[in-house]
Amino acid sequence: MSETRGLTLAEKVWNDHLVVKGEDGAPDLLYIDLHLVHEVTSPQAFDGLRQAGRPVRRPDLTIATEDHNTPTLGINKPIADLTSRTQIDTLRGNAKEFGVRLHSLGDVEQGIVHVVGPQLGLTMPGITVVCGDSHTSTHGAFGAMAFGIGTSEVEHVLATQTLPLKAFKTMAITVEGALRPGVTAKDIILAVIAKIGTGGGQGYVLEYRGSAIRSLSMEGRMTVCNMSIEAGARAGMVAPDQITYDYLEGRPHAPAGADWDDAVAYWNTLQTDDDAVFDAEVFLDADTLEPFVTWGTNPGQGVSLSENVPDPSTIIDANDRANAERALEYMALTANTPMKEIAVDAVFMGSCTNSRIEDLRAFASVIKGQKKADNVRVMVVPGSARVRIEAEAEGIDKIVEEFGAEWRFAGCSMCLGMNPDQLAPGERCASTSNRNFEGRQGKGGRTHLVSPLVAAATAIRGTLSSPWDLEQAPELATTDELATTAPKAV
Amino acid sequence: MEAVSVITGIAAPLKRSNVDTDQIIPAVFLKRVTKTGFEDALFSGWRQDPEFVLNQPAFAGAKVLVAGPDFGTGSSREHAVWALRDYGFAAVLSSRFGDIFRGNSGKQGLLAAQLTEADIESIWAAIDAEPGREITVDLLSKTVSVGSLTVPFDIDDYTRWRLLEGLDDIGLTLRSEAEITDFESRRQSWRPKTLPVK
Numbered sequence: 001m002s003e004t005r006g007l008t009l010a011e012k013v014w015n016d017h018l019v020v021k022g023e024d025g026a027p028d029l030l031y032i033d034l035h036l037v038h039e040v041t042s043p044q045a046f047d048g049l050r051q052a053g054r055p056v057r058r059p060d061l062t063i064a065t066e067d068h069n070t071p072t073l074g075i076n077k078p079i080a081d082l083t084s085r086t087q088i089d090t091l092r093g094n095a096k097e098f099g100v101r102l103h104s105l106g107d108v109e110q111g112i113v114h115v116v117g118p119q120l121g122l123t124m125p126g127i128t129v130v131c132g133d134s135h136t137s138t139h140g141a142f143g144a145m146a147f148g149i150g151t152s153e154v155e156h157v158l159a160t161q162t163l164p165l166k167a168f169k170t171m172a173i174t175v176e177g178a179l180r181p182g183v184t185a186k187d188i189i190l191a192v193i194a195k196i197g198t199g200g201g202q203g204y205v206l207e208y209r210g211s212a213i214r215s216l217s218m219e220g221r222m223t224v225c226n227m228s229i230e231a232g233a234r235a236g237m238v239a240p241d242q243i244t245y246d247y248l249e250g251r252p253h254a255p256a257g258a259d260w261d262d263a264v265a266y267w268n269t270l271q272t273d274d275d276a277v278f279d280a281e282v283f284l285d286a287d288t289l290e291p292f293v294t295w296g297t298n299p300g301q302g303v304s305l306s307e308n309v310p311d312p313s314t315i316i317d318a319n320d321r322a323n324a325e326r327a328l329e330y331m332a333l334t335a336n337t338p339m340k341e342i343a344v345d346a347v348f349m350g351s352c353t354n355s356r357i358e359d360l361r362a363f364a365s366v367i368k369g370q371k372k373a374d375n376v377r378v379m380v381v382p383g384s385a386r387v388r389i390e391a392e393a394e395g396i397d398k399i400v401e402e403f404g405a406e407w408r409f410a411g412c413s414m415c416l417g418m419n420p421d422q423l424a425p426g427e428r429c430a431s432t433s434n435r436n437f438e439g440r441q442g443k444g445g446r447t448h449l450v451s452p453l454v455a456a457a458t459a460i461r462g463t464l465s466s467p468w469d470l471e472q473a474p475e476l477a478t479t480d481e482l483a484t485t486a487p488k489a490v
Numbered sequence: 491m492e493a494v495s496v497i498t499g500i501a502a503p504l505k506r507s508n509v510d511t512d513q514i515i516p517a518v519f520l521k522r523v524t525k526t527g528f529e530d531a532l533f534s535g536w537r538q539d540p541e542f543v544l545n546q547p548a549f550a551g552a553k554v555l556v557a558g559p560d561f562g563t564g565s566s567r568e569h570a571v572w573a574l575r576d577y578g579f580a581a582v583l584s585s586r587f588g589d590i591f592r593g594n595s596g597k598q599g600l601l602a603a604q605l606t607e608a609d610i611e612s613i614w615a616a617i618d619a620e621p622g623r624e625i626t627v628d629l630l631s632k633t634v635s636v637g638s639l640t641v642p643f644d645i646d647d648y649t650r651w652r653l654l655e656g657l658d659d660i661g662l663t664l665r666s667e668a669e670i671t672d673f674e675s676r677r678q679s680w681r682p683k684t685l686p687v688k
């Protein structure tokens with residue numbers, strides 16, 4: 001980094017958290033503003049502290065929730081699976097012993113860790129956020145530097161509230177233009193990953209810029225940043241603006257009074273300087289973008305919904321060709337089949353990518369007054385208990401149930417199937433989650449990643465579809481309408 | 491983490507190459523929620539076999555594992571180091587280590603010493619001649635000796651220093667305690683706080 005040129009958003013946030021600048025190739029020591037904890041990656045971290053006789057340095061910067069293992073039905077009953085129950089009981093014991101705030105199953109603030117942080121107003125611009133979970137990148141939507149860490153790093157942060165880190169490279173992803181109706185944040189990020197590949201972001205912090213990003217709601221920006229990790233990146237960020245501030249103001253942990261004014265004054269300085277230089281740049285045209293859907297077994301294997309399953313024999317790179325062949329075999333798909341002819345067995349509406357109130361509203365706007373296809377099971381899982389309550393207040397639960405879908409309690413659910421919500425072997429699912437890896441949603445399950453709008457239309461028709469394929473195209477709410485009353489918990 | 495300097499104890503020969511972390515500790519044990527107590531999991535796929543080296547009385551209580559090339563390759567699980575450490579090993583010798591395994595070892599007080607393949611074979615021969623004999627791994631002089639045989643080993647200076655000082659990652663960071671406290675005293679009041687609960 002030379003003295004003379006400006007700085008990127010990522011560099012500004014990094015520099016403002018330097019506790020010790022690493023010399024001679026040693027890593028920098030960075031301060032961590034917010035540490036999110038869940039039951040899967042924390043047990044051994046707490047056990048390590050216990051053995052070394054170390055306390056949690058800053059319980060007031062730490063918050064835990066139960067999400068990966070929690071059931072989405074019968075949440076009052078003991079958890080049947082022993083491993084799941086042990087992990088949750090262990091978190092409860094650790095939270096108590098170390099004085100960490102925990103939102104347990106049944107609590108109004110329980111939910112997927114990446115939904116809970118923003119909803120409480122804890123996630124804010126210009127902070128560092130870590131969690132033992134790769135989709136921590138979600139929080140970058142606020143202009144925070146947010147990334148996933150491993151269990152030994154979780155212990156490190158619990159003990160010291162810092163992390164030794166080597167600086168990341170920076171990549172600008174500029175998306176210019178206006179999205180057509182029915183095209184969403186999910187389609188942007190799936191198209192980005194298809195373009196740069198699942199390793200394209202390796203070693204980088206991505207900064208999403210351009211008019212199409214600026215016009216996204218906070219929910220949409222979170223969807224985009226959430227999947228940065230699927231492009232191999234450490235983190236994704238969007239510079240804060242009025243949309244960010246409007247979302248945050250008044251939330252339980254958002255700054256208030258003079259603190260709010262100080263914060264906004266600082267946040268306004270976080271824009272990437274005009275003369276800053278990114279290590280890499282990528283451009284995407286939003287005007288021509290269509291709903292996007294994956295056909296393979298990694299998030300980079302996607303096409304526009306109006307296209308066909310690709311033909312591996314036309315792929316020049318031998319490695320990519322072999323991967324595509326293997327993926328088609330696992331997915332039981334034939335080359336050149338129109339994507340829209342692919343019939344599904346299940347639709348999963350949920351996960352930290354798309355389970356916020358706005359996502360549920362978008363889904364509901366399409367299915368309202370309709371019936372689901374006979375052979376498709378449809379599961380709708382709000383990202384947090386708070387989102388569930390808000391949706392019920394708006395009648396979304398009724399719309400979902402009248403449609404013939406299941407309205408569930410909050411959690412990660414079928415995103416990874418650590419709880420009983422799983423695909424059976426061979427089942428095909430249109431899923432609003434972020435990973436279509438082999439067996440991710442259940443052994444032998446086949447996943448197509450889609451937006452909430454595509455999930456809804458697919459649930460109606462039984463084949464991968466966009467709302468425009470429906471006999472009666474629904475009146476889609478505008479982004480503004482979807483976002484206006486995002487829930488601000490009391 | 492305890493400081494390491496001179497390790498003396500029984501050496502167990504593991505005459506296999508490419509022992510990956512799945513063999514060191516199979517995935518089923520990863521469900522546990524503790525960071526210790528993995529001694530039963532170590533090499534569990536082989537422990538049923540009475541002939542397996544760790545089942546032979548001569549090698550009971552072994553502290554040094556003398557392994558074939560490419561030890562600790564494969565998945566990055568830290569549990570592999572925990573299992574070796576919990577079993578009682580203080581050092582592993584090999585002519586090549588998986589990179590992540592070697593990194594994890596250094597961070598957790600297990601000495602991963604790299605020797606030439608010829609020296610590993612000489613050590614095996616010395617153990618074969620007298621199973622259960624003691625071996626000394628000296629981190630100060632970077633040598634391994636068994637009987638009259640003394641051979642050098644390699645370890646990077648940084649890892650060696652950390653082992654000698656007994657510094658785990660956290661201990662290392664806590665050397666900057668003053669800087670951390672100073673940073674905290676300057677932290678703006680608008681930044682997030684999870685407590686008190688609002």
Ligand code: SF4
Pocket residue numbers: 067068112113114133135351352353411412413415416433434
């Ligand atoms: S919803 Fe899925 S991706 Fe998100 S935190 Fe849970 S398991 Fe991970």
